[in-house]
Amino acid sequence: MNANPICSLEMPDLRRTTMRRNIWCEGCGLGNMQQAISIALMRQLGRRFKVDFMQPAGLEAIKNNIAMVSGIGCTSRMAGHLDANTVHTTHGRSLAFASGLKMARPDLTVVLAAGDGDIFAIGGNHFIHAARRNLDMTLIVYDNRSYGMTGAQASPTSPMGEFGSSAPYGVFEAPFNLVDLAIGAGAGFVAQGAVTTLQEHQDQLEELIAAGLDHKGFSFINVVGTCHTGWGARNKRSEAFRYRQYLQHEVTPVERWRELPPEERAALKPLGIIHSVDRPDLQSSPAYTEIVARGKKAAASLEEPLEDIRLIDLDPMARPPRTSLRFAGSGGQGVITAGEIALSAAVLAGKNGVFTKNYGPEARGGEAYSDVTVSDGEIHFPQSDELDVLVALNQETFDKFRKEVGPSGRILVNSSAVRETYDDPRVITSPIGEILARDVRPPKRDLGINILALALVLDYLGLMSRQAIEAAVMKSVGKKNPALNQKALAAGFAEAERLKAH
């Protein structure tokens, strides 16, 4: 079973019978590559699933398990000719499509056939990241040093000095060193084969692809190949057999290549398994499985409890009164959190609310603010022409937003930081910073100032009950530092009491 059946007339293959005709030129090496892929897949998957590919049922199981993904170009047409689950995607993107597919379906054997322009030029980013990401997939690149389908333009693997239709006077850019590129990007398996006139190279290619399929993780097999009708025609190698012979002079077994001095190495392409390290692929790595488990644990109760809910019909014409508040201060004072908690308190108090944070270039340079609109009814537009309440924790935000407060609005000012209030009649001053230092005594300056100010303003204005405010604070920041936040709340309420009595 699964002996070398290459010479057998009964040899099955993976060709799609409904798509026999291909676009490849007679003599093109892509047929050799397709055959090597086909045989390697049957052999390796047959072994993996303990099925006999010579039997129809075994072959069927193998075909069902294969997903071939390709991009654009002559090589990428190979997917269509394979009787498997095949996806012929967009130019350069096959590895990205395949990554999603492998994440969704780790059970499938994902194989990619691609050209050098597709993978190393337009898809270069995906190549290095696929190597780094190390999903278990096998990429086989037919490297004919050119764009074949579009008519012999230069590619990132074209040797300097050779000619292409887009390099009429010669290629003047250096090609990639694919081996170093792949290893540097983190590929765990890098091999190179060639399509020449020699059967040993064909046999070797099949072995390399088989080894790549066996490798758990990202495996990359570069296939030194021809394009006699395109690149060859412009470089005196327009005859397929001659081109293949020419390649024989460019390649050497990797074992021999390693022993050569560097300058000789550069002129030759090593054939064989160049780099192979054993490390778990992404999906079976302990790091990934641990993180998945951690994520599952962290998000254990995502479904909120069910409540009995009765909604009353609202008058669509109603324009219920609304209160708009802005919390403003310097970055780090927690004014965004204050706005979020105010919204939460409003909801807990049975009101409706909208929270918007306004972060923009103007808010990044030390100032931050958030807006909350509260109402008993529907809120359509979340902002108001005029603010009803502004809480300004520092001078800058007081100066900046004072003008946006309506004539009957109120401005709660932290007098510990705001020295100049321009005798604005809307201002209510409170030494929030000093109260914080005195009554809450935070370990870090300003920690809890947002909670204190929030409790103070909401309670002072009677916008919602203390219970709702407290519940909202505890729900939001209570877990982190319950004692400090309780103290900040109490201090805020006490100050509200004092101001009300004032």
Place this chain on the structure above:
Amino acid sequence: MSAKVAKAPVTQPALRPDDSKAAAKIDLSEVGAVHQALRAGRLTQARRTTLSGNDAIAKAALEAGARFFGGYPITPSTEVLEYAARNIFSYGGSYLQMEDEIASIASAIGASLGGIKAFTATSGPGFSLKQENLGYACLVEVPLVVINVMRGGPSTGGPTDAGQSDVMQARWGTHGDHPIVAIAPATVQECWEETVRAFNIAEKYRTPVILLPDAKVSQMKEPVILPALADIPIVNRARPSGAPEEYEAFGPTANGVPLLAPFGEGYRSHFTGLYHNRKGLPTRDVRLIDQLQKRIHAKLNTPAARRDILKTETFLCDDAEILVVAYGITARAAKDAVLEARAVGIKVGLLRPITLWPSDRETAIKYLSRVKRVIVAELNLGQYRLEIERLAYEAAQRKQCVPTTVTGLHRVDMRLISPRDVYEEICR
């Protein structure tokens, strides 16, 4: 060797089956579907929470059954990626932060072809980068949801501020005559509801669906009411059940939507961005190409599809003499303005397309042919106004009269259109 032995392992995340009971409770084609179900007593229990628009979108995606997210960080949509990263594992799904915007949509398409629901999220510049693969998903008929949080443009523009500048990009961003569905939610509640609906449309019609919240809606927080997981109406793609050798991944069906088999189950097929025949294989047969191109449009234009896809809120439109057309955050300003104008006796209504593309032609024409004046308010220089002008012309042709005047209220300075802006335009 028996066929029984010859079976490669197949592991697929379990999908919650379609549930007609849930569909009977909540009709997502209604405006305010969950609230309507509660008011009508079809739903008595639900979940209350407070969410940001982006979190509501990501949460809805996972609750609608999405099990793969391919993402890339970009303001102001990054919270969708962050929410998915935080929570998708606990739903049995997975995510990847891809190397770029192109890869993130590509990975989502790959996952969807593998048989699971997948989505990606981005904003303006990233949406531009995704366009080629979006076209691939249109032609290959891949169920997919793309979240595009709209900011200003062109180019980097104002990354943190709301815009509605991708309306035409959503419609025509990718090359070729492709059909597209694009939905613009206006509230956080709608972010949740419309995301679930987007997945259902994507699955039922084998098509990419774009959710187009503006940055303001996606960044704001509001209280929401969500149904129990079991009450969420969920649609899964139709799968083949016949003999694998007869399966045609692009074959004819009663509703024009071909069946989509997940990989690995014997229904081997080919998927290509080239024009293809019913089997999915490349073709140059002009008759087949014509059929394919027209079918992918026609499948979204059947009466049943229009019922599922189109959605428009009409607010005080019946006796209106002036019609304001607005969507997303701008529609919320328009609603306040309409109410203010009504309070002083001006007969004005609001037409709020929730599904922007395909446009809800019949609903729009019905009102466009009645009113004296139309104001299209949007945070761009008149993208949807073009469509409304076209429909006003069509409405006039039907009635053999002069088209209603369509004026625009546009803003591209990173500020929102306020209720006052709309009110002043109404009073003009």
